[in-house]
Amino acid sequence: xxxDLVVYLLFIGYAIGFMLGLATLFxxxxxxxxxxxxxxxxxxxxxIRIPFTNVRLVAWGxxxxxxxxxxxxxxxxxxxxxYDRFCYNLAPWLAAAPVLLVFSVVPFGGTVTPGRxxxxxxxxxxxxxxxxxxxxxxxxxxxxxxxxxxxILGTMLAGWSSNNKFSLLGAARAASQMISYExxxxxxxxxxxxxxxxxxxxxxxxxxxxxxxGFLPAWGIFMQPLAxxxxxxxxxxxxxxxxxxxxxxESELVAGYFTEYTAMKMGLFMLSEFIEIVVVSALLxxxxxxxxxxxxxxxxxxxxxxxxxxxxxxxxxxxxxxxTFAAKVILAGCFQIQVRWSLPRFRYDQLMGFGWKFLLxxxxxxxxxxxCVRWWTL
Amino acid sequence: MxxxxxxxxEMGLWERLYIFEVIRGLCITGSVFLGNMWKWLTxxxxxxxxxxxxxxxSDYSPNNRGRHVLTQRDNGQVQCVxxxxxxxxxxxxxxxxxxxxxxxxxxxxxxxERFEIDYSRCIFCGFCVEACPEDAIxxxxxxxxxxxxxxDRMWAGMDLLMNWRPMRDPAKHYPTPQAPLREVPx
Numbered sequence: 001x002x003x004d005l006v007v008y009l010l011f012i013g014y015a016i017g018f019m020l021g022l023a024t025l026f027x028x029x030x031x032x033x034x035x036x037x038x039x040x041x042x043x044x045x046x047x048i049r050i051p052f053t054n055v056r057l058v059a060w061g062x063x064x065x066x067x068x069x070x071x072x073x074x075x076x077x078x079x080x081x082x083y084d085r086f087c088y089n090l091a092p093w094l095a096a097a098p099v100l101l102v103f104s105v106v107p108f109g110g111t112v113t114p115g116r117x118x119x120x121x122x123x124x125x126x127x128x129x130x131x132x133x134x135x136x137x138x139x140x141x142x143x144x145x146x147x148x149x150x151x152i153l154g155t156m157l158a159g160w161s162s163n164n165k166f167s168l169l170g171a172a173r174a175a176s177q178m179i180s181y182e183x184x185x186x187x188x189x190x191x192x193x194x195x196x197x198x199x200x201x202x203x204x205x206x207x208x209x210x211x212x213x214g215f216l217p218a219w220g221i222f223m224q225p226l227a228x229x230x231x232x233x234x235x236x237x238x239x240x241x242x243x244x245x246x247x248x249x250e251s252e253l254v255a256g257y258f259t260e261y262t263a264m265k266m267g268l269f270m271l272s273e274f275i276e277i278v279v280v281s282a283l284l285x286x287x288x289x290x291x292x293x294x295x296x297x298x299x300x301x302x303x304x305x306x307x308x309x310x311x312x313x314x315x316x317x318x319x320x321x322x323x324t325f326a327a328k329v330i331l332a333g334c335f336q337i338q339v340r341w342s343l344p345r346f347r348y349d350q351l352m353g354f355g356w357k358f359l360l361x362x363x364x365x366x367x368x369x370x371x372c373v374r375w376w377t378l
Numbered sequence: 379m380x381x382x383x384x385x386x387x388e389m390g391l392w393e394r395l396y397i398f399e400v401i402r403g404l405c406i407t408g409s410v411f412l413g414n415m416w417k418w419l420t421x422x423x424x425x426x427x428x429x430x431x432x433x434x435x436s437d438y439s440p441n442n443r444g445r446h447v448l449t450q451r452d453n454g455q456v457q458c459v460x461x462x463x464x465x466x467x468x469x470x471x472x473x474x475x476x477x478x479x480x481x482x483x484x485x486x487x488x489x490x491e492r493f494e495i496d497y498s499r500c501i502f503c504g505f506c507v508e509a510c511p512e513d514a515i516x517x518x519x520x521x522x523x524x525x526x527x528x529x530d531r532m533w534a535g536m537d538l539l540m541n542w543r544p545m546r547d548p549a550k551h552y553p554t555p556q557a558p559l560r561e562v563p564x
Contacts, residue, residue: 017432034413035425036411036414036418036425037407037410037411037414038410038423039410039414039424039425039426039427040425040426040427041425041427044429231396264449309384338404338407338408338411339404342403342404342406342407343400343403343404358396371525
């Protein structure tokens with residue numbers, strides 16, 4: 001029992017560190033990537049001076065994340081004249097906490113047997129083995145959908161309790177946008193559930209570990225390419241980032257639903273946006289890009305399609321799986337940032353039309369076709 | 379069919395499908411990103427931006443008038459006779475001159491001991507150049523190198539103002555300046 005506690009505390013620490021670390025990293029990646037795309041240099045003014053010398057560590061502007069965090073923590077905490085202090089103070093937490101919780105059901109590695117990692121650990125752990133996942137729930141996808149649904153509440157509360165018309169407009173837009181895109185997202189995920197026959201995210205990743213046609217990894221993107229596109233679109237819309245940034249569009253609504261928030265409360269909204277990039281990337285990777293599976297890597301080592309194999313120790317396999325998951329998440333996040341800096345925004349009617357008249361019928365069609373194929377092949 | 383508004387875009391089926399145009403746009407930005415990233419990774423500069431205080435841009439227009447210089451006589455003495463006309467005409471009151479007597483040169487007994495321009499106030503109108511009876515002050519295309527946090531550090535003294543290479547003035551034979559170029563007075 002104490003072994004379980006140790007392992008799960010480690011998992012929880014890893015999950016939180018993974019999300020917050022990557023979210024901080026993505027604030028830097030967003031600045032630098034957009035700069036390189038636009039022939040600019042990007043943030044590079046922040047430095048740490050090595051004490052007693054004149055050597056300045058710039059580190060490609062990586063310290064801007066620390067500077068931003070310090071700035072947000074130290075700024076004046078302005079509160080508007082609102083009649084609903086409680087909701088005003090609750091909203092940032094309601095926006096940030098569910099996003100953090102979603103990651104708990106995402107598997108970030110395969111099965112780990114701590115006793116076989118290092119010989120010294122065997123006496124303590126024995127032959128217990130754990131799925132590398134904070135909570136391995138049967139209803140993984142349902143938890144993901146319901147938790148990301150709670151995030152809307154924070155947005156709406158923020159807009160409503162700010163006593164500001166910009167905020168209220170932003171919140172109204174956020175509510176309608178997130179609700180309508182959640183429908184398409186849910187339908188796209190249902191077709192995926194039909195394909196895999198499970199709601200458990202770890203089960204889905206296990207289903208993706210095989211090969212298609214003998215050489216292609218059986219990832220969800222090859223099994224369900226349309227569902228991948230639909231989920232990606234809906235997920236970016238859920239994240240309220242640029243092609244769908246109507247809730248917080250700077251050009252019309254100042255900052256949308258968090259206009260009246262300052263200091264770390266505003267920072268929580270910002271941070272939850274960047275954590276959501278990580279979470280969306282993690283979900284994309286888990287459901288469509290093979291999760292922690294490296295092609296041709298099984299629990300014992302590499303097995304190439306030609307028949308050649310290369311056995312690896314358990315520790316190497318675990319590290320490879322965790323590293324593969326992290327690398328895939330970073331790449332998927334970079335792709336989202338690329339989308340954010342490439343595409344022009346929708347108008348509000350285009351946004352609604354795109355969601356209800358284009359994505360939703362496509363998702364339904366995809367579901368019907370998937371169900372038929374599944375029916376014939378069963 | 380009549381358009382709803384005059385510049386409503388006419389989109390074919392390909393554009394209307396949206397996804398292919400999105401992929402094309404992503405390919406464009408992605409190729410720019412990869413090209414610039416390749417330059418950075420091979421230790422070249424993949425951006426058009428100049429690192430401003432560290433790096434001076436070289437592409438100022440030849441018509442730019444960004445910095446004052448004081449012309450010199452053949453013997454290296456400053457040509458200014460400190461008549462104060464530039465300081466009088468200056469609309470921003472940016473020029474301060476402290477005169478001194480120079481009896482070694484009987485033709486020009488009055489010369490500036492200090493000639494200072496406050497670049498935090500100068501508006502680069504060029505009136506001082508117009509007012510000068512001796513062609514002693516001119517403007518050149520460079521800009522003074524004064525980024526800083528302190529307005530009091532934005533004064534240009536005679537060491538900076540006389541520190542230029544008049545390559546394009548064949549009428550006069552100037553000595554080569556001895557001090558290094560672009561030295562910011564503390």
